[in-house]
Amino acid sequence: xxxxxxxxxxxxxxxxxxxxxxxxxxxxxxxxxxxxxxxxxxxxxxxxxxxxxxxxxxxxxxxxxxxxxxxxxxxxxxxxxxxxxxxxxxxxxxxxxxxxxxxxxxxxxxxxxx
Amino acid sequence: xxxxxxxxxxxxxxxxxxxxxxxxxxxxxxxxxxxxxxxxxxxxxxxxxxxxxxxxxxxxxxxxxxxxxxxxxxxxxxxxxxxxxxxxxxxxxxxxxxxxxxxxxxxxxxxx
Numbered sequence: 001x002x003x004x005x006x007x008x009x010x011x012x013x014x015x016x017x018x019x020x021x022x023x024x025x026x027x028x029x030x031x032x033x034x035x036x037x038x039x040x041x042x043x044x045x046x047x048x049x050x051x052x053x054x055x056x057x058x059x060x061x062x063x064x065x066x067x068x069x070x071x072x073x074x075x076x077x078x079x080x081x082x083x084x085x086x087x088x089x090x091x092x093x094x095x096x097x098x099x100x101x102x103x104x105x106x107x108x109x110x111x112x113x114x
Numbered sequence: 115x116x117x118x119x120x121x122x123x124x125x126x127x128x129x130x131x132x133x134x135x136x137x138x139x140x141x142x143x144x145x146x147x148x149x150x151x152x153x154x155x156x157x158x159x160x161x162x163x164x165x166x167x168x169x170x171x172x173x174x175x176x177x178x179x180x181x182x183x184x185x186x187x188x189x190x191x192x193x194x195x196x197x198x199x200x201x202x203x204x205x206x207x208x209x210x211x212x213x214x215x216x217x218x219x220x221x222x223x224x225x226x
């Protein structure tokens with residue numbers, strides 16, 4: 001079974017802190033994604049990566065950066081956390097096949113910024 | 115720009131009834147995904163639909179895809195309480211920057 005793990009299930013940080021959210025997958029997937037999920041807004045893509053050291057902006061990249069130094073690990077960084085970044089953060093990974101781009105999701109990190 | 119719309123966004127129904135969730139999308143795509151999310155948990159893949167006319171069924175859930183109409187449906191037959199969850203459809207954007215665009219989700223509440 002595909003396993004996608006995230007470093008924390010719950011996290012509370014103060015405004016202005018630098019926050020690291022880690023995601024690790026064990027299936028040698030090329031693609032990895034970071035989403036945030038907010039009530040009434042569904043899932044919104046923050047950043048994604050198709051290979052090591054490669055990153056692409058998603059729909060809402062402002063205030064975030066990412067790092068992918070190893071294939072299995074994709075990190076989301078909040079350089080200076082703000083209260084409007086309080087959200088559920090979901091990491092996903094997937095293979096890059098012509099037939100399907102199905103994604104497998106981690107358990108999520110609920111981040112609260114006070 | 116690809117947009118994905120689900121309706122209804124909230125559905126409360128009684129056990130034993132049938133209902134359908136609709137997923138419309140705005141540009142050409144032939145890859146559509148359905149996910150389930152239980153409260154406080156992550157998304158679980160239900161179906162992957164890869165061609166026009168594709169139909170997949172598992173238990174009381176059946177998903178279909180009509181690429182010409184840009185429409186997918188998730189049909190629930192004789193609903194049971196265990197199917198209460200939020201259901202998301204997602205569409206592959208195709209093109210150079212392949213990414214999956216999600217609908218806002220349909221929160222399904224099945225009354226015992």
